[in-house]
Amino acid sequence: MLIYKIFTQRISTGVALFGLGVLLALVAELPYGGWYQLPILSIVWWLLRNEMSQTTKQYFAYGLIFGLGYFLIGLWWLYISMHDVGGMNPILSAIAVLLLSLYMASYFCAATFSIRYFKQSQIAGLLLASSWVVAEYLRGYIFTGFPWMGLAENQFTGPFSLIAPVFGGLACTFLVVWASWEILQIRTHPIKRAVMLLATIALIQFTGKISYTKPFGEPISVRLIQGNFEQSLKFNPQAISQQIDFYVSEIEKQSANLIIIPETAFPWPQNNLPSGLLNYLQNYSNTSLSNLLLGLVGEVPSDQGLQYTNRAIGLSPNTAPYQYDKVHLVPFGEFIPPGFHWFIKAFNVPLSDFARGSFDQKPFSIERKNQASVNAAITICYEDVFGSELASRIKHNKEPVHLLVNMTNLAWFGQSQAPTQQLRLSQLRSLETGLPALRATNTGITAVLGSDGKLLQNLPEFTQATLAAKIQPYSGQTPYVRWGNLPILSLSVALLIWGFIRHRRF
Template sequence: MLSYRAYLFSFLIGVSTAAVGNFSHAAWWQMLLLALFWRQIHHHHFHGLKTQVYLGWLFGLGYFCQGIWWLYVSMHDIGGMPSLMAAGGVLLLSAFLALFPTLAVALGARFYNQSNSAIAWASAWTIAEWLRGNILTGFPWIGFGDAQINGPFQGLIPIFGVLGATFATIWGAYKIGSAPGRIFLPLFSLGFAIAICSFFEGIEFTKPVGKMLEVRLLQGNFPQTMQYDPAAINRQNNYYFNGYLNKAADLTVGPETAITLAENQIPKDWEDRLQNYLNETKGYVLTGVIGAKGDQYSNRAKAYGPNGESYSYDKSHLVPFGEYIPPGFEWFVRAIKAPLSQFTMGSNEQAHLTIKRSDEPDISAVVMICYEDVFGAEIAQRIRKFPANPPNLLINLTNLAWFGNTSAPWQHLRLAQLRSLETGLPTIRSTNTGVTAIINDQGRVVAQLPVFNEGVLTGSVQARNGITPYVQFGDMPILLLSIMTLVIGWRKKKLLSTMSTQTKVL
């Protein structure tokens, strides 16, 4: 009978793997912990698949409870939900997300043999992570490839995306875990793979276009509250109204819902003042507002430019239960009495923002609101849909005040860095409480504001032109590789099983 200590150990490995995500050299720490988890699975192989599945689910439960505990803050501290209900919500979501590591363990176990278990293990986890990012609107937060922004497999990200880094991370963890007893071959193959990935890091798929773009990114640091205070709302609106008129720049950006008014309620005299200012400075302002069309509202980014230029983008990937109520769940919302929004979903074929500068090439930018930059495949798809107007820059407007002073802002920053690596384009982020930052095309943060401080980040960003292999092909190559690997592994294992049976008969 399996000791309960083995189950506890798997849970604690999961907790630790998520906890080290913010550490320096997090990629190596996570690979070492995943290697321990693989040895745990390997050690209990002969207890049967059911035991391994339990171990996988407990690992996932620990991983997600630690990784997304900040949802408790949004539900309890901000949303006013009772503490037990909020904690239960985090636990239930973590238990559901833990099903994906469970699936990965189950798939990996089906192809267990000494000759192909490493690549089968990596393929199984890659497929499970892709499913996690797509099922029920998707939640690919804190993936195993995220830490590779500074890791040994960073060079794979512009080619295969974060799933490619996930594949390599799990494969590398297997090699580390299998090293005891036969040290040379596993570690040699791991070192060889890292050397190849280091070569890929030196490849530039995009090139600079035009002069540096001068940007101003506003961070108001206004607390989030569901009990709206009219005086606090006025202070916030006035801060951004005045901030956009304070100093000239090529592009000034405010965060998600920086202006809390519906678009049709924005004072006309302020829009006139802003238009006159932009006509004079030749700059652009991009701000978060509440989009309004009749009795329908949206989470909108609105841009103002010189000579009456304007642009609007409505968020297309809405947060279930945060920005819209999924069909059939109205009864649940009424039961918990949660004051949730019901926004209209924007089209996924909205054009990019265009920034015009005299004597310089136009700059095109992909605009994202809140956690839309979590979905790398969707960003790549948006870029592919406008081949005649390829973007040169990524812009994210977000408000993470919902999650307080937790790990959530830093997790989101890593995801923004991943998007720059995948696309070969720089990212600028304007947030309410942090992390407001400028990220270059290599995924490096070149400037940022302290979190939970009011401030304006002034800097320069180099727009880029070109396309990475990941943007061109998306997740398809790494998914096909993973599926083909599992099919080949299954056939190989079946063949070995048949040969073993025949040998016994003889």
């Protein structure tokens, strides 16, 4: 009877943790989802704290189950790209999503071990938060990194997002984990914990009133063209011609300071595009005084001959063409990690091994008649996930950056939550840098964001339309752009070292 009771208790705890992971992923899509994170995480910490007597393997399993529930819900749309679009075997596609989710969950699991290790510490909440920050940082760098579905981007609708311009998204993560632990302690020290929580939230809100960037010149007119072409059409020669004709026609309908089409909107390699197409668009730029950003497939020389790149071409009036090649590539989608070519053979999609662009590419200069040019930092799709890389580019650019531009094609992921997830990431990037942003996408979400990350205008998903708007450029650098992740990582590592020393001493 005792064995049965212990066995059923372990199962129920595992089911509860899995369900809380699922719930944590689901509330991210709700208004004020960042607030809902706090009580959910508090319950997770309570369950894990109650299981501290379990063996190391059992405790590891509990943490892994929680993370698995979170990432399976958050990343299920990868199945669409592999099976529905890529034609990969459904079982193999499901296994791939499961394995990736398990790998992501292992970082969560490692972070939760601080609850067990520092169980007697008076600063257990700070140590748990520090562990989580270090785990999230490593998740964003090991094997080129995959920091998607972190806790920080969900804080855009929560209480701690306004710390992002100062210390970045990892600081949001630190405060979420610490605050959720403090909520758990309210029953034992109600006044002390409540005052600490309320004072911290109030301080963050006050800090958010400080502006580190300021308007630069006059607003510019923009047109963001959303083609809404299915991904399957990207490899159909006849459909490719129709897509090119559509985008050229839309570009010519009305001039603007800046006209953007999405990532790989021209899906053919640059040298295979219709003869004279880019020259024709350059002439249009010259006569209309419009700056154009075009997503296409580039080509660069390599040891094996020509290699493809995910490229943005910029055309400005009477100026040499601008070129940006994507730097941070998607594992398996855009480059093949060593030893995994067998996997790509099952993933029946061409152009899956791209070359990387250099990190020090300059921003795109948007020319304006009788006014100073506006410089835009370009990111292509997945690059919007890496806030520290974008901040570093802005800091080290010789020319100041006034605007962020993200060119994206999320048709790979169908009608899933992937577009809203990336929108939140873009909002966090604007908040961290204090710069407005433009998102030009194939199927959505095409949007204009303010320098505070707030959504100013957007197009409905899965519609063929053009968003015409005005956007105010900004100048200046936030503390996060200047310092990056160094302050929050230094604090987290210092706290963990202190925690380990005190633990060994006592």
